[in-house]
Amino acid sequence: MANFLLIHGSCHGAWCWRDMLPLLNRHGHTARAIDLPGAGRDRTPLAEVTLDLYADAIIHAMTGPTILVGHSAGGYPISAAAMRRPDLVRHIVYLCAYLPKTCKTMVDRRMEAPRQPLLEAVVKSDDGISYTIRPDMAREKFYQDCPDEAVAFAKAHLSAQPIKPQATPLTVTDTLRRLPKSFIRCLQDGAIPTEFQQTMTTEWPELTVHEMDCGHSPFFAQPGRLAEILIQTAEAQ
Numbered sequence: 001m002a003n004f005l006l007i008h009g010s011c012h013g014a015w016c017w018r019d020m021l022p023l024l025n026r027h028g029h030t031a032r033a034i035d036l037p038g039a040g041r042d043r044t045p046l047a048e049v050t051l052d053l054y055a056d057a058i059i060h061a062m063t064g065p066t067i068l069v070g071h072s073a074g075g076y077p078i079s080a081a082a083m084r085r086p087d088l089v090r091h092i093v094y095l096c097a098y099l100p101k102t103c104k105t106m107v108d109r110r111m112e113a114p115r116q117p118l119l120e121a122v123v124k125s126d127d128g129i130s131y132t133i134r135p136d137m138a139r140e141k142f143y144q145d146c147p148d149e150a151v152a153f154a155k156a157h158l159s160a161q162p163i164k165p166q167a168t169p170l171t172v173t174d175t176l177r178r179l180p181k182s183f184i185r186c187l188q189d190g191a192i193p194t195e196f197q198q199t200m201t202t203e204w205p206e207l208t209v210h211e212m213d214c215g216h217s218p219f220f221a222q223p224g225r226l227a228e229i230l231i232q233t234a235e236a237q
Helices: 020-026 051-061 072-084 106-111 135-142 148-157 174-178 194-200 223-236
Strands: 003-007 030-034 066-071 089-095 122-124 130-133 181-186 209-212
Touching: 003 020, 003 051, 003 072, 020 030, 020 223, 030 051, 051 072, 066 072, 066 223, 072 089, 072 106, 072 174, 089 223, 130 135, 135 148, 181 194, 181 223, 209 223
Parallel strands: 003 030, 003 066, 066 089, 089 181, 181 209
Antiparallel strands: 122 130
16 A cells, blocks of 8 residues: 655645545555645745745655655655655655746746746735735636635635745756656646646656546646545556
């Protein structure tokens, strides 16, 4: 049986995996989710949150060989953690996530995309430390195909995202390149252009790339299908 650790993206928290945890656990796997520093119930001051702190939190939460699943902006933190403790990583799953590129920040990677659909929904804080997502645009960007109840739940839990971790470059090492990994593209993504998800994975072996016909939040839109892909990934190891 597999040990899953689910890592959220920008402005989210462990709460976004509420539908996934029981599905994975029901099949005999161990699935957990954490709040990254400054997110969800974690009270780390936003000004103190760094990419290193994210990696520390992930490493601390891993118990034995783990399948790391990172959604969206979570791609950078899981990569940072994996490079520091590859002995704890069984597999990495990038869920419509930003793949790190040497010496590039996550913001740099986002700006490489041919379109910037999320920018119009971003509201930067007056102190420049964080940003939030406009509530009136959250469904359009994140949850356009999700049940109304899930959208209401998510909008009530969205929080400020510290900018520093996403503006910190990451050096990709051979350690990360060698680790087994896969990518899940979301074909109706309203936040990360689908064509950019394809560009990031152009050179990946075909069997390591999966596609879901959904928006940016498959954990709400199609939790059953997402669980199926993750379980298949675990069984293939």
